[in-house]
Amino acid sequence: MAKVNRQFRLTARPVGEIKESDFSYKEEEIPTIGDGEMFVRNLYLSLDPTNRLWMSDQDQYMPPVELGAVMRGIAIAVVEESKSPQYKKGDFIWGLLGWQDYALLTGDDFQNVIPLDSSVLPDNKLTLYLGPMGMTGWTAYLGLLNIGKPQPGETVFVSGAAGSVGSMVGQIAKIKGCRVVGTAGSESKCLWLKEELGFDEAINYKNYKPGLELEEAIAKVCPNGIDVYFDNVGGSILDAVLTQVNLHARIPLCGLMSIYNAKGPVPGPYNYSQIMMKRVQVQGFIISDYFMQWSEAMTAIAQWIKEGKIKYSEETVDGLENAPKALIQLFKGTSKGKVFVKISEEP
Amino acid sequence: MAKVNRQFRLTARPVGEIKESDFSYKEEEIPTIGDGEMFVRNLYLSLDPTNRLWMSDQDQYMPPVELGAVMRGIAIAVVEESKSPQYKKGDFIWGLLGWQDYALLTGDDFQNVIPLDSSVLPDNKLTLYLGPMGMTGWTAYLGLLNIGKPQPGETVFVSGAAGSVGSMVGQIAKIKGCRVVGTAGSESKCLWLKEELGFDEAINYKNYKPGLELEEAIAKVCPNGIDVYFDNVGGSILDAVLTQVNLHARIPLCGLMSIYNAKGPVPGPYNYSQIMMKRVQVQGFIISDYFMQWSEAMTAIAQWIKEGKIKYSEETVDGLENAPKALIQLFKGTSKGKVFVKISEEP
Known part of the structure; x- marks a missing residue:
């Protein structure tokens, strides 16, 4: 050969x-x-x-x-x-x-x-x-459902929402009866999230200064606070979200894309203490932790795509x-x- | 009157x-x-x-x-x-x-x-x-067992170990068959932890510079890593512990005493990304979250004190x-x- x-x-x-x-x-x-x-x-x-x-x-x-x-x-x-x-x-x-x-x-x-x-x-x-039927779909499905445990009527917030994982997280949360808000880095992505994928709100985080401005923007579209934060990025969005979490919120920690390119040590969230005050659960995970549930995820996602409930x-x-x-x-x-x-x- | x-x-x-x-x-x-x-x-x-x-x-x-x-x-x-x-x-x-x-x-x-x-x-x-029979005892008992879920042979690390909560955490973890290591701020406290309370190791954190020096000191006394970190203090000890946690470690977040006196925003742990890498669970809690289990805690702790298994x-x-x-x-x-x-x- x-x-x-x-x-x-x-x-x-x-x-x-x-x-x-x-x-x-x-x-x-x-x-x-x-x-x-x-x-x-x-x-x-x-x-x-x-x-x-x-x-x-x-x-x-x-x-x-x-x-x-x-x-x-x-x-x-x-x-x-x-x-x-x-x-x-x-x-x-x-x-x-x-x-x-x-x-x-x-x-x-x-x-x-x-x-x-x-x-x-x-x-x-x-x-x-x-x-959607691969690692990113499984990551969304298993991380959201196993750790986030979203209940109907709760607010699910997802960063990197237009990404391969985030876009699935939001759609699955909608299927589960949640209010869904996402962040993305452009107007066109935000439009796509809202008009194509059915997100209730989408925030172009680049329009807001990290800190108070971003916190207020998030508060405005999450009037009932945040029950589940599916974190793909960490950084200033995590910090802002921590000011808006409800009691006993869950944070599936899937990625920290905002710091992967950092050249040195990066401070963790300045609002880390809110994890204690609001009795939040932060759970890091990697899809391989849930090997046993792959076929469950696969079957559910295939069905949703066939029914037109999930777009990609x-x-x-x-x-x-x-x-x-x-x-x-x-x-x-x-x-x-x-x-x-x-x-x-x-x- | x-x-x-x-x-x-x-x-x-x-x-x-x-x-x-x-x-x-x-x-x-x-x-x-x-x-x-x-x-x-x-x-x-x-x-x-x-x-x-x-x-x-x-x-x-x-x-x-x-x-x-x-x-x-x-x-x-x-x-x-x-x-x-x-x-x-x-x-x-x-x-x-x-x-x-x-x-x-x-x-x-x-x-x-x-x-x-x-x-x-x-x-x-x-x-x-x-x-021990009050809020601090219940906090130790319920936080450690509900969130930390220590298994026999695992390493349980506790900060503020000579405090009212920390000293109970360590002794309960010993009763549960764990290796127990604590940090405290003086030699005499460390002696007390080891000689009176039965801790396997105790570190006077003031002897070590935050960062690498503290990490190495912790690594030395935790040769099998850390499975449960009961956090009473946050700050540089949390950061050092995050470099030593095992896969699927649990962190009951009970207090952040090191930052209560801070005058402004304090950065979260620089090693926050380890929560993802090692798939750690951080769970903030307040004792009132576990109201329903108070009598269980009370009965167990009273019995242990009577048997001389817990000192105070x-x-x-x-x-x-x-x-x-x-x-x-x-x-x-x-x-x-x-x-x-x-x-x-x-x-």
């Missing part, structure tokens, strides 16, 4: 914002596969804020990507050749397959992939497995060669819903 | 540390009581870090004490005269009775007192109802006139266990 495998490897740990030079491009020949091994072709590569964490060497929920290693990434792939009893040529899989055209799976690699069942797939779109937005970047640029762009906050790179054509 | 009621009223909201001039001394005549009312004589007045919060007008878990009002305080009292069907002369009660010799209870006041049952009292000491320390300040000074002293961190003011003799 003389195919060339294009790869991006991590060359430098980012300082502040990600730079293209943090990656290096390389071409490798694909080795032949041995017994129990499998060779897959990547179709779509997911871009996620957490990629920034993996590139750093800060204490995190997985080992950092080693310098010189292929950049870690979630992808959907098709099996091209298999000497594993578990998979056959033509099967679709999902997993940590890396920023590359092809992946050779050996030994423990199989623990990080799962087969995709196209029979449950609405709209016949494989890419749903990166968005996808942004496709064409070509693996554009992955570094696209990840940098993700942190500019200009995209709506799920962003992924198309690496090769579906069979 | 021409008795004189000595009182301390709140005159000024403290800026930074409490000053004696934040209180004003006043003498009042006691009014005669009407139907359904009750007149009690305060015996012991509890001093608690939370008094500092009540004096401020920051957003908190109860309304702040109004300027000019009698300072709020928990006390044990004996009924001197009763026209209420619930109580008779000679009964002992516990409640928010204020910084004064006598309290007249009318209407809603009765919601803030409970009768004391001396039949469950170990050592025949009424003052236990301010310490009391510091008595003599005379209501010394209450302001004693509260200021409480924040110097020189006392062990429960501090209270003796106002009058038991009958």
Whole structure:
């Protein structure tokens, strides 16, 4: 087999914002596969804020990507050749397959992939497995319901609301009978949240100074306070939300995108004491904490998409060669819903 | 009735540390009581870090004490005269009775007192109802067990460990089969924790610079990490603990004594992101959240004291006139266990 495998490897740990030079491009020949091994072709590569964490060497929920290693990434792939009893040529899989055209799976690699069942797939779109039916959808569903425990009539607030996770959180909270308010970084995103996704209110946080101004803007659209805050960003929005939380509010802590690019230590919320005063629960989580409930999430979300209760937005970047640029762009906050790179054509 | 009621009223909201001039001394005549009312004589007045919060007008878990009002305080009292069907002369009660010799209870006041049952009292000491058998004991018991959920063999870390709540937390965690480590502000307190109360380790945090030095000191005595952090103080100890927490650690957030005297906004923990990375649960609580479990806590703690499994320390300040000074002293961190003011003799 003389195919060339294009790869991006991590060359430098980012300082502040990600730079293209943090990656290096390389071409490798694909080795032949041995017994129990499998060779897959990547179709779509997911871009996620957490990629920034993996590139750093800060204490995190997985080992950092080693310098010189292929950049870690979630992808959907098709099996091209298999000497594993578990998979056959033509099967679709999902997993940590890396920023590359092809992946050779050996030994423990199989623990990080799962087969995709196209029979449950609405709209016949494989890419749903990166968005609403994938890790971001499960994250929204399981974090919101297990930790947030939203009750009908409660106010659910979500930051990064136009993102892949946030947009799902808001729609699921609406299905559960809540008042839903989100923050996003542009007028067009806010319009999309309200007019397409059914959010009750959306705030363009860039219109308000952190502190009192932002607090007042939030108070205005949350007249009954905030019962659940699904936090994707941390920072000044978290601080403002803490001034508006109700007694016994729940904060599923999903992400801290506002500080991933920080160059040094970042102070935690100045209103941390409100966690005590209002007896708030903050619960950090990672989707893998809820492995056992994946199929529950999957079934529910598929059904909601089929019924038109959940809408989604996808942004496709064409070509693996554009992955570094696209990840940098993700942190500019200009995209709506799920962003992924198309690496090769579906069979 | 021409008795004189000595009182301390709140005159000024403290800026930074409490000053004696934040209180004003006043003498009042006691009014005669009407139907359904009750007149009690305060015996012991509890001093608690939370008094500092009540004096401020920051957003908190109860309304702040109004300027000019009698300072709020928990006390044990004996009924001197009763026209209420619930109580008779000679009964002992516990409640928010204020910084004064006598309290007249009318209407809603009765919601803030409970009768004391001396039949469950170990050592025949009424003052236990301010310490291990009182709010601080219940806070330790219910916060640790409901939120911390310590499992045998786990490491429980407690700050303010020589305080009235902290010293109970550590001993209850030992009873539950945990390794227990505490922080306190002097060598003699640390000795007391280890030699009298059975803590496995105790750290005098004043020996270490906040940051790396403190983190390393904690890491050394917590070789298996920290599973439960019972937080009474916040600040730099919280920050250091967050670098040592295990996956799925629990943080009952009971107090933030290190910042009550702050003059302006205080940054939250710089290591807040570890709450996400390690999927930590932070749960603020106030003892009144667990009203329904008071008798469970009371029964368990009384039994442990009788069996000698729980020890306690009391510091008595003599005379209501010394209450302001004693509260200021409480924040110097020189006392062990429960501090209270003796106002009058038991009958």
